[in-house]
Amino acid sequence: MQEKNYIIEVKNVSKYFGDKIALDNINLNVKKGEFVTILGPSGCGKTTLLRSIAGFQTISEGEILIAGKEISKTPPYLRPVNTVFQRYALFPHLNVFDNIAFGLKLKKLSKQDIQKKVKSALRMVGMTDYEYRDVNSLSGGQQQRVAIARAIVNEPEVLLLDEPLAALDLKMRKDMQMELKEMHKSLGITFVYVTHDQEEALTISDTIVVMSEGKIQQIGTPVDIYNEPANSFVADFIGESNILNGTMVDDKLVEFAGVQFECVDEGFGQNVPVDVVVRPEDWYIFSDSDASQISGVVTSSIFKGVHYEMVVEANGYEFIVQDYHHFEVGQKVGLLIKPFDIHIMKKDILFNSFEAEIIDDSHVNFLGCDFECMPQQKYAKGDKVNVEIDFGNIILYDNEEDGKLTGDVNFILYKGNHYHITIMSDWGDDVYVDTNDVWDNGDHVGIGVLPENIRIIDKKDNNS
Amino acid sequence: MVKKILAHGYLWLLLLLLYSPIIIIMIYSFTEAKVLGNWSGFSTKLYTSLFATGTHHSLANALINTITIGIIAATVSTLLGTITAIGAYSLRPGSRKVFSFVNNIPILNGDIIIGISLFLLFVSWGISQGYITVVLAHITFCTPYVVLSVLPRLKQMNPNIYEAALDLGATPMQALRKVIVPEILPGMISGFILAFTLSIDDFAVTVFTIGNEGLETLSTYIYSDARKGGLTPELRPLSTIIFIAVLVLLIIINRRAGKKKEA
Numbered sequence: 001m002q003e004k005n006y007i008i009e010v011k012n013v014s015k016y017f018g019d020k021i022a023l024d025n026i027n028l029n030v031k032k033g034e035f036v037t038i039l040g041p042s043g044c045g046k047t048t049l050l051r052s053i054a055g056f057q058t059i060s061e062g063e064i065l066i067a068g069k070e071i072s073k074t075p076p077y078l079r080p081v082n083t084v085f086q087r088y089a090l091f092p093h094l095n096v097f098d099n100i101a102f103g104l105k106l107k108k109l110s111k112q113d114i115q116k117k118v119k120s121a122l123r124m125v126g127m128t129d130y131e132y133r134d135v136n137s138l139s140g141g142q143q144q145r146v147a148i149a150r151a152i153v154n155e156p157e158v159l160l161l162d163e164p165l166a167a168l169d170l171k172m173r174k175d176m177q178m179e180l181k182e183m184h185k186s187l188g189i190t191f192v193y194v195t196h197d198q199e200e201a202l203t204i205s206d207t208i209v210v211m212s213e214g215k216i217q218q219i220g221t222p223v224d225i226y227n228e229p230a231n232s233f234v235a236d237f238i239g240e241s242n243i244l245n246g247t248m249v250d251d252k253l254v255e256f257a258g259v260q261f262e263c264v265d266e267g268f269g270q271n272v273p274v275d276v277v278v279r280p281e282d283w284y285i286f287s288d289s290d291a292s293q294i295s296g297v298v299t300s301s302i303f304k305g306v307h308y309e310m311v312v313e314a315n316g317y318e319f320i321v322q323d324y325h326h327f328e329v330g331q332k333v334g335l336l337i338k339p340f341d342i343h344i345m346k347k348d349i350l351f352n353s354f355e356a357e358i359i360d361d362s363h364v365n366f367l368g369c370d371f372e373c374m375p376q377q378k379y380a381k382g383d384k385v386n387v388e389i390d391f392g393n394i395i396l397y398d399n400e401e402d403g404k405l406t407g408d409v410n411f412i413l414y415k416g417n418h419y420h421i422t423i424m425s426d427w428g429d430d431v432y433v434d435t436n437d438v439w440d441n442g443d444h445v446g447i448g449v450l451p452e453n454i455r456i457i458d459k460k461d462n463n464s
Numbered sequence: 465m466v467k468k469i470l471a472h473g474y475l476w477l478l479l480l481l482l483y484s485p486i487i488i489i490m491i492y493s494f495t496e497a498k499v500l501g502n503w504s505g506f507s508t509k510l511y512t513s514l515f516a517t518g519t520h521h522s523l524a525n526a527l528i529n530t531i532t533i534g535i536i537a538a539t540v541s542t543l544l545g546t547i548t549a550i551g552a553y554s555l556r557p558g559s560r561k562v563f564s565f566v567n568n569i570p571i572l573n574g575d576i577i578i579g580i581s582l583f584l585l586f587v588s589w590g591i592s593q594g595y596i597t598v599v600l601a602h603i604t605f606c607t608p609y610v611v612l613s614v615l616p617r618l619k620q621m622n623p624n625i626y627e628a629a630l631d632l633g634a635t636p637m638q639a640l641r642k643v644i645v646p647e648i649l650p651g652m653i654s655g656f657i658l659a660f661t662l663s664i665d666d667f668a669v670t671v672f673t674i675g676n677e678g679l680e681t682l683s684t685y686i687y688s689d690a691r692k693g694g695l696t697p698e699l700r701p702l703s704t705i706i707f708i709a710v711l712v713l714l715i716i717i718n719r720r721a722g723k724k725k726e727a
Contacts (some may be wrong), residue, residue: 054627054631056627056630075630076630076631077635081631083627085627085628086624087624088622090623091625091628092625093647102632102634106632106633106634106638150632151632262471408516
């Protein structure tokens with residue numbers, strides 16, 4: 001009863017489309033009056049989540065509460081929410097006034113009330129005097145304003161916005177972002193906003209929910225999300241970053257790119273592998289001197305308007321550096337980073353681990369295929385075991401038939417001197433690969449492993 | 465230049481050949497001669513006698529039957545076809561393809577097959593044939609055409625507007641009435657007109673389902689009249705009127721289609 005502050009509560013919600021999982025055990029609480037943005041790449045489930053709240057989509061498991069009431073079985077027309085659609089979805093046969101009045105007329109309000117409310121909604125979106133215009137004659141930005149007016153005129157508890165600005169040009173989008181923020185302030189209702197544009201999310205939100213592959217990766221304020229990304233996906237998706245493999249040597253001391261740096265994080269333990277994130281604007285770049293923590297050579301320099309974006313190669317790693325000062329390509333430079341600008345993330349996974357079954361003394365079955373392994377006597381046929389394979393020991397083939405099984409490149413992370421790739425195998429397992437080769441998102445690849453790189457260990461309990 | 469004249473000449477010759485029968489009938493509808501081909505001076509007597517009560521009672525009856533059957537069949541098939549199209553539109557793409565295929569079979573199928581199969585169906589179910597069976601038969605072959613003219617309107621509709629209506633508090637029925645129907649109305653009207661014209665000029669299906677209770681539509685009347693030897697002269701003004709009416713309907717359909725493309 002004390003959680004009454006939450007206007008939306010999403011509890012353990014999952015959604016399956018056939019075998020495909022679109023939402024994977026989502027938990028999310030939205031406070032009354034908050035501006036929450038659900039952010040993620042296309043296909044991450046953000047729109048599915050919004051549509052589940054709006055009621056256009058049933059959920060497979062879990063419950064959704066709005067203002068304390070379970071509504072996951074309630075049809076959309078009885079939910080106290082209104083939606084602004086990506087492609088506006090104005091009614092083409094009605095003029096601006098009748099579009100906005102649509103919901104009010106259904107509620108059987110008096111003519112004067114409707115007139116008054118529509119007028120004030122139009123004023124809200126800066127479209128006074130447009131009442132009797134044909135909606136098809138309006139520009140994209142104007143149509144979107146009408147769509148927003150049509151939703152807010154009903155005074156919903158929650159306004160859901162599904163990439164409402166995606167179809168507008170950049171300048172228009174920036175203006176509308178500010179206007180939406182203003183509107184949110186003056187209306188005082190809760191906004192749930194879906195976008196794939198991280199800059200937009202950082203600009204307008206109180207809280208950002210980062211999603212990927214149907215899971216929530218991180219919930220936090222824009223500043224938290226930017227400065228303290230929870231994992232390498234968030235770090236890569238929000239803004240630009242240098243993400244590198246590192247080792248936490250000791251409290252407040254981390255090693256990456258062959259150099260030890262002071263940092264502010266502690267409690268990881270000693271000599272623990274971690275991911276290190278450094279934002280490009282946090283590097284100090286100068287002509288190489290004694291102050292340099294790392295020395296390197298500028299390999300590319302691009303003018304970006306306010307700053308220059310340079311790539312510095314040092315100790316075999318590439319670093320993206322942003323600075324107001326320009327350094328020539330080929331120039332020897334020094335880099336320095338302040339301890340609090342180094343962000344350390346615990347590594348979720350250190351190597352691939354799969355459930356497996358022994359076929360005979362030199363074959364083992366995992367990922368739905370029989371693999372040759374080193375001859376062994378420890379396990380008998382049919383034994384359930386676990387298999388471990390280091391990221392660098394998975395071989396990817398251009399030609400699908402060369403691999404034991406195939407999969408699609410799902411996520412690519414540049415780690416300064418190699419790529420860390422997530423591959424979704426045909427049976428839905430994630431396979432992680434470190435490689436120097438360049439692959440593209442969506443590439444269909446063959447996957448193979450050499451026998452000597454398969455480690456067979458005792459089966460762990462309920463732990464894949 | 466010569467090439468152009470030849471091309472145009474060919475086109476006009478073709479059109480002349482196509483339309484000469486109806487043009488001849490139209491010309492001879494303005495004379496009193498009993499035999500087609502004899503010109504006995506300009507007269508509109510055939511038109512007046514066509515509409516004069518009593519003289520050609522059975523022809524007038526056939527005309528009324530044709531029109532009422534056409535209106536009932538077109539109305540019912542427009543309703544059925546629209547509902548079917550909306551249902552088909554919500555199917556998954558794979559199922560929708562199968563549906564479109566099944567929907568197209570009656571259109572491509574010969575009228576004679578539909579006529580015979582309906583005849584056998586009515587006989588085997590012991591349904592006495594008459595007005596009702598003709599109407600049912602016409603609804604049967606008109607509905608696929610309505611589906612065909614409504615479905616494209618649905619496809620070009622923004623799929624979110626139905627959800628938008630629900631979102632604003634409309635029940636599914638209200639959303640259908642206030643949002644979907646206005647959007648697909650042009651398709652429904654085209655479908656209605658198409659169904660009506662198909663119904664009034666159908667012969668093959670009608671003749672198999674009309675029974676032998678003396679019910680006549682225009683097409684069956686003309687057929688039996690012709691077999692009795694010689695066509696009633698009043699058929700000439702009637703054909704002219706029907707031709708003009710259909711022409712007007714066609715122009716309406718085409719103009720609607722033109723407008724749709726512009727929008």
